[in-house]
Amino acid sequence: MDEKRYFHAIQLLNDKCKGCMHCVRICPTEALRIRDGIVHMDEARCVDCGKCISVCPFDAIIPTSDSLNQINRYEYKVAIVSASYAGQFTEDIDYSTTIKALYYIGFDMVIEESMASEVMTRIKQHYITTNKEVRPILSSNCPAVIRLIQVRFPSLLPNIFHIEAPMSVLSMYYRDKICIEKGINPDQIGIFLIVPCISQVTAVHQPEGAYKRIQEGAIAIRDVYTAVRDKLPYIKSLDIPVTTHERGLTRALSGHEADEVGNQQIRTLAVSGIDNVIEILQKVENHILDQYDYIVLRSCTNGCVGGVLNVENPFIARSRIHVLIRDAKDEDHELDSCFSCYLDGTFDVLPLEPRSIMELDKDIKQAILKMKKLQEIMAQLPLIDCGACGSPNCRALAEDIVQGRASIDNCVILLKKNIDKNEE
Amino acid sequence: MAEYWNIVESIQARHDSFLQEKPEPEMSISYEVGHKDFINSGKASSEIKLMLKRLGVNPEILRRVAIASYEAEINITAHSLGGKIICNIYLNCVHIVFNDSGPGIKSIEKALEPGWSTADDLVREMGFGAGLGLPNIKKNSDVMHIDSEEGKNTLLEIIIFFD
Numbered sequence: 001m002d003e004k005r006y007f008h009a010i011q012l013l014n015d016k017c018k019g020c021m022h023c024v025r026i027c028p029t030e031a032l033r034i035r036d037g038i039v040h041m042d043e044a045r046c047v048d049c050g051k052c053i054s055v056c057p058f059d060a061i062i063p064t065s066d067s068l069n070q071i072n073r074y075e076y077k078v079a080i081v082s083a084s085y086a087g088q089f090t091e092d093i094d095y096s097t098t099i100k101a102l103y104y105i106g107f108d109m110v111i112e113e114s115m116a117s118e119v120m121t122r123i124k125q126h127y128i129t130t131n132k133e134v135r136p137i138l139s140s141n142c143p144a145v146i147r148l149i150q151v152r153f154p155s156l157l158p159n160i161f162h163i164e165a166p167m168s169v170l171s172m173y174y175r176d177k178i179c180i181e182k183g184i185n186p187d188q189i190g191i192f193l194i195v196p197c198i199s200q201v202t203a204v205h206q207p208e209g210a211y212k213r214i215q216e217g218a219i220a221i222r223d224v225y226t227a228v229r230d231k232l233p234y235i236k237s238l239d240i241p242v243t244t245h246e247r248g249l250t251r252a253l254s255g256h257e258a259d260e261v262g263n264q265q266i267r268t269l270a271v272s273g274i275d276n277v278i279e280i281l282q283k284v285e286n287h288i289l290d291q292y293d294y295i296v297l298r299s300c301t302n303g304c305v306g307g308v309l310n311v312e313n314p315f316i317a318r319s320r321i322h323v324l325i326r327d328a329k330d331e332d333h334e335l336d337s338c339f340s341c342y343l344d345g346t347f348d349v350l351p352l353e354p355r356s357i358m359e360l361d362k363d364i365k366q367a368i369l370k371m372k373k374l375q376e377i378m379a380q381l382p383l384i385d386c387g388a389c390g391s392p393n394c395r396a397l398a399e400d401i402v403q404g405r406a407s408i409d410n411c412v413i414l415l416k417k418n419i420d421k422n423e424e
Numbered sequence: 425m426a427e428y429w430n431i432v433e434s435i436q437a438r439h440d441s442f443l444q445e446k447p448e449p450e451m452s453i454s455y456e457v458g459h460k461d462f463i464n465s466g467k468a469s470s471e472i473k474l475m476l477k478r479l480g481v482n483p484e485i486l487r488r489v490a491i492a493s494y495e496a497e498i499n500i501t502a503h504s505l506g507g508k509i510i511c512n513i514y515l516n517c518v519h520i521v522f523n524d525s526g527p528g529i530k531s532i533e534k535a536l537e538p539g540w541s542t543a544d545d546l547v548r549e550m551g552f553g554a555g556l557g558l559p560n561i562k563k564n565s566d567v568m569h570i571d572s573e574e575g576k577n578t579l580l581e582i583i584i585f586f587d
Contacts, residue, residue: 154483155483155486282470285487285490286466286470286490286491286494287487287490287494288466288494354483356480358477359478359479359480360479360480361480363480364481364515365515367478367479367480368450368479368515371451371475371479372451
């Protein structure tokens with residue numbers, strides 16, 4: 001239907017795919033099908049949540065991200081590291097050592113996502129109190145959630161917090177700062193995000209609502225981990241002065257952000273895990289959660305620590321980050337000027353466009369005909385959702401048939417019934 | 425008063441021709457709603473919303489249909505002995521009929537006042553009964569018609585145009 005090409009940080013390896021149904025069944029937007037024995041993706045439907053990657057038993061669906069070598073194309077290399085990075089290393093390694101490690105692998109400057117937490121909280125509180133006519137306001141930090149809303153809940157697009165995510169705010173702020181203070185040409189500054197999930201990779205390469213690309217690339221946390229893991233004792237001894245910002249690591253964990261933004265005037269709700277997010281968005285669409293001012297939605301369980309590009313189990317990572325936050329010292333932040341940039345509109349994003357996959361046809365007359373046909377087909381299908389046809393369930397097969405993407409012969413159960421009938 | 429009509433002014437002409445032509449719906453779906461069945465209440469309006477979404481109905485219209493039908497469905501659950509919802513889909517509008525088996529509305533005028541409610545304790549405990557149901561339905565529909573009398577059934581119908 002839609003001619004637009006969508007970037008996805010997912011690669012399907014045909015030679016490894018056995019045509020099993022694990023990924024097809026788990027996909028929350030029904031973007032995957034098995035056809036001719038291998039998996040196919042509908043690019044318009046995929047929201048880069050990464051669930052298919054974690055369930056594939058044959059490693060036939062793999063995440064993609066920029067390689068570390070990419071940074072060498074730039075004179076001045078900047079890493080902006082996601083808060084969930086802090087949860088990946090065992091507790092015998094100081095957090096400051098893991099930040100040093102980023103300098104060790106070639107970055108000239110390391111910025112932590114956590115540095116923006118405080119100012120982002122202030123920005124959010126201001127946005128929520130000044131946009132009273134929209135309720136609830138939905139967080140925008142998780143790119144998979146943004147795409148899920150575009151695809152399945154387009155009526156909620158105006159509810160999204162229309163301000164750049166913290167790592168983008170930091171990118172914009174520091175690119176200007178480096179340019180002015182170090183006299184480096186903006187084109188020669190390479191800003192790379194160190195990210196926990198594929199939706200962040202996609203967001204860097206095909207940002208939604210942004211005026212232009214803000215970063216040069218997105219590198220997987222696990223690639224950085226692999227590059228430094230063995231050398232950490234050595235890195236620890238290096239004399240690289242680093243300051244760390246543990247207090248703001250809250251961004252990596254679902255729940256914390258809602259607690260920080262919430263106060264007596266702002267009622268918040270925190271939701272993580274894409275199935276929970278879908279359930280909540282349905283309720284928001286029915287206007288039964290209008291009493292909430294702000295809802296934080298994260299596609300991965302426990303928040304960003306659950307992303308597929310992490311190394312550590314999300315519960316263990318959460319526990320470690322929790323300790324870092326608990327023991328954090330008060331910090332000074334130089335980012336106060338970001339608040340006035342926000343007031344000036346520097347971080348505004350364009351209204352987000354729907355990517356509607358829900359309508360059966362652009363023309364309502366055709367859509368009604370298709371809906372009727374869909375119901376007729378449903379009446380024939382066994383409704384056991386076995387998946388042997390390659391579609392996630394009987395309803396999806398009926399839809400595929402209506403849209404000319406499958407035939408009723410794909411149904412193995414019906415086929416067998418017909419064979420049995422002929423034999424009688 | 426046993427009958428109440430609210431027709432958005434700009435819609436009057438369209439509504440008159442709709443009543444005159446009495447077109448056959450393109451599709452018609454019905455749902456049962458159980459007495460005090462708060463567990464399942466809201467499912468019918470969710471399905472109606474999903475159906476219209478699939479037909480490509482504009483999100484703003486969808487929002488109005490979702491609110492009006494959800495409130496009306498909750499009303500059947502909370503205030504009646506159970507009932508039936510019939511959703512008729514036309515090319516340019518949706519006509520939804522909510523018909524319950526009683527006990528009827530004593531005063532439709534009062535029921536339309538924001539904040540006025542006859543909800544019992546159970547209903548209020550469930551977080552409903554704020555007295556905003558009918559006013560919300562009225563606000564979000566192009567045509568609203570109520571026919572009710574104490575001791576009898578209540579018929580509520582709404583029409584929302586797609587363009």
